[in-house]
Amino acid sequence: MTHTKLRKLKISYGDNHALKEINVDIPDKQITAIIGPSGCGKTTLLKSINRIIELSEGVKVRGEVLIDGANIYGKDADVLALRKKVGFLPQRPCPLPMSIYDNVAFGPRIHRLSEEQITKQLEKQKTNGLVKKEKSKKYQDYSKMDHLVEHYLKLAGLWDEVKDRLHSSASKLSIGQQQRLALARVLAIEPEVILADEPTSALDPLSAKLVEEQFKLLKKDYTIVIVTHILRQARRIADYVMFMYLGELIEHGPAEKFFNAPQKDKTKEYLSGEIS
Amino acid sequence: MKARKKADSIATFFFYSSAIFIGILALIILAVLVVKSLPILSNNNFFELLFSSSWRPSRGEFGFLPFIVGTIEVTLIAMAIAIPICLLSSIYLSEYATKRMRSIFMPVIDLLAGIPSVVFGLFGILVIVPFVSFLGKMFGSSTTGYSLLSGSIILAIMVFPIIISVATAVLRSVPHELRESSLALGATRWQTVKKVVVRSSIGGLIAAVVLGFSRAIGETMAVLMVIGNVAIIPKSLFDPAYTLTSLIANNYGEMMSIPMYDSALLLAALMLLLIVAFFNIISHIILSKLIKHNYTNEA
Numbered sequence: 152m153t154h155t156k157l158r159k160l161k162i163s164y165g166d167n168h169a170l171k172e173i174n175v176d177i178p179d180k181q182i183t184a185i186i187g188p189s190g191c192g193k194t195t196l197l198k199s200i201n202r203i204i205e206l207s208e209g210v211k212v213r214g215e216v217l218i219d220g221a222n223i224y225g226k227d228a229d230v231l232a233l234r235k236k237v238g239f240l241p242q243r244p245c246p247l248p249m250s251i252y253d254n255v256a257f258g259p260r261i262h263r264l265s266e267e268q269i270t271k272q273l274e275k276q277k278t279n280g281l282v283k284k285e286k287s288k289k290y291q292d293y294s295k296m297d298h299l300v301e302h303y304l305k306l307a308g309l310w311d312e313v314k315d316r317l318h319s320s321a322s323k324l325s326i327g328q329q330q331r332l333a334l335a336r337v338l339a340i341e342p343e344v345i346l347a348d349e350p351t352s353a354l355d356p357l358s359a360k361l362v363e364e365q366f367k368l369l370k371k372d373y374t375i376v377i378v379t380h381i382l383r384q385a386r387r388i389a390d391y392v393m394f395m396y397l398g399e400l401i402e403h404g405p406a407e408k409f410f411n412a413p414q415k416d417k418t419k420e421y422l423s424g425e426i427s
Numbered sequence: 428m429k430a431r432k433k434a435d436s437i438a439t440f441f442f443y444s445s446a447i448f449i450g451i452l453a454l455i456i457l458a459v460l461v462v463k464s465l466p467i468l469s470n471n472n473f474f475e476l477l478f479s480s481s482w483r484p485s486r487g488e489f490g491f492l493p494f495i496v497g498t499i500e501v502t503l504i505a506m507a508i509a510i511p512i513c514l515l516s517s518i519y520l521s522e523y524a525t526k527r528m529r530s531i532f533m534p535v536i537d538l539l540a541g542i543p544s545v546v547f548g549l550f551g552i553l554v555i556v557p558f559v560s561f562l563g564k565m566f567g568s569s570t571t572g573y574s575l576l577s578g579s580i581i582l583a584i585m586v587f588p589i590i591i592s593v594a595t596a597v598l599r600s601v602p603h604e605l606r607e608s609s610l611a612l613g614a615t616r617w618q619t620v621k622k623v624v625v626r627s628s629i630g631g632l633i634a635a636v637v638l639g640f641s642r643a644i645g646e647t648m649a650v651l652m653v654i655g656n657v658a659i660i661p662k663s664l665f666d667p668a669y670t671l672t673s674l675i676a677n678n679y680g681e682m683m684s685i686p687m688y689d690s691a692l693l694l695a696a697l698m699l700l701l702i703v704a705f706f707n708i709i710s711h712i713i714l715s716k717l718i719k720h721n722y723t724n725e726a
């Protein structure tokens with residue numbers, strides 16, 4: 152069963168038709184990689200899934216994106232609730248102009264989560280086993296928000312590096328750390344789907360590796376859609392692959408099948424490096 | 428190779444000497460003001476000059492308090508009017524207006540910036556002064572309209588363009604991805620403006636306001652035309668007032684037969700300079716504090 156379906160999705164910027172009739176189901180709790188040459192519409196497609204695309208000037212969206220059966224572009228769709236459900240990680244990590252702590256707490260705060268809601272959210276998180284609870288800690292010394300910040304920084308694999316300077320400015324972190332902070336920030340709103348636009352393109356190989364590893368761990372609980380132009384990265388982490396070319400979705404399928412037995416000529420050309 | 432090195436050192440020399448020249452110029456201006464105001468400083472009690480409000484040059488009484496108070500009050504009230512309006516319109520122009528809207532508004536603002544001071548003054552006499560007079564009557568004060576409030580309003584209008592254009596540019600320079608990150612987390616547009624955009628450009632916004640301030644405090648012509656020019660300490664917004672700049676502009680070159688008069692006017696100029704410098708230093712301190720506290724992005 153899948154929650155996220157694109158139906159006859161067409162997007163244009165003025166008279167530039169960036170996406171032409173996309174139909175695809177995005178599998179739950181897997182990593183879907185969107186690949187294709189530069190300018191083929193990967194970012195456009197990704198951003199359409201939580202309506203961030205509408206921030207671009209002159210953009211026009213037709214067709215449907217169904218999440219849990221409801222069209223997110225429907226008349227009475229709630230954009231804010233949608234964006235809480237579908238998180239987005241931009242290509243360049245953008246620390247918000249505040250401390251590391253406040254960056255992670257930003258989402259829960261703007262959504263005005265109550266202490267109980269935070270507790271509930273963390274209870275649910277505990278069962279997933281990704282973050283080990285340290286028994287020795289005296290938890291009553293911390294506020295609920297402290298718990299939350301710690302939890303998601305751990306989940307993003309950043310906790311150990313920043314635990315001693317949570318209240319210093321986020322812009323002082325390295326680019327790789329900033330990207331994992333962005334991840335923690337997204338995770339803290341407890342989305343079901345995480346969209347990531349070339350999340351490792353600004354990072355050095357080591358930081359990129361860390362982020363990749365984090366995604367592999369997270370797919371247990373989250374549906375992840377990642378845009379990448381690095382074929383090797385797609386091979387490493389993707390369970391499902393979508394190949395785009397000039398605004399069209401040429402081929403899509405489970406990673407194994409896609410890489411080992413591509414059906415379309417364009418796909419074969421791309422995989423062999425003839426087009427890029 | 429040698430020629431290039433030589434060109435380089437010549438260029439360096441010119442940059443260096445230009446910078447030095449500007450520095451020396453500032454010092455010369457300061458020196459002239461100090462030297463010229465020495466006579467009155469040695470002739471009268473310094474505290475009396477600063478804190479007396481009796482201005483009777485023919486009797487040798489030079490109390491500057493009305494002018495100092497007038498200058499500071501008219502500037503502060505003008506800024507109190509200008510800052511909220513300017514910040515709100517900059518936020519509108521940068522965050523909410525469409526490209527088309529901006530392309531109509533920005534040239535209008537630039538046009539406003541190019542209007543000569545005297546024209547603002549005339550506008551003040553024809554529109555603001557009657558309006559303030561009417562307003563005063565509503566509040567039960569019989570005012571001619573030539574008042575502290577009129578001066579402040581005119582001054583506020585004059586600093587609009589500079590604050591708005593700088594503040595808008597500052598807000599526009601916030602990277603698109605930063606807004607996107609905040610909105611993608613489900614923040615509303617207003618939350619994003621408040622918590623992310625304004626916060627990350629707070630340094631630049633303060634700079635815009637300071638720039639407006641420096642212009643406001645030194646502005647003469649338009650204010651002089653509507654403020655009434657009476658050397659008293661205004662008790663209400665509808666009372667006339669007098670500023671240091673108006674004092675100098677109205678009187679320099681006239682009444683020079685009165686002893687100490689020209690020295691008094693140059694002392695007024697010196698005071699003006701010190702007040703401006705004081706505000707500038709304060710704003711620098713605030714700015715560097717803010718940067719230290721990492722509220723700005725570039726820190």
Ligand SMILES: Nc1ncnc2c1ncn2[C@@H]1O[C@H](COP(=O)(O)OP(=O)(O)OP(=O)(O)O)[C@@H](O)[C@H]1O
Nearest residue numbers: 164169188189190191192193194195196207208380
């Ligand atoms: N804001 C915009 N305004 C106008 N045209 C745009 C805009 N963003 C993208 N486009 C156009 O839409 C098409 C698809 O762009 P998109 O950014 O989705 O490609 P991409 O596959 O993500 O490319 P890259 O790999 O370079 O990031 C391109 O032709 C691009 O020029």
Ligand SMILES: [Mg+2]
Nearest residue numbers: 193194195348
């Ligand atoms: Mg892209």
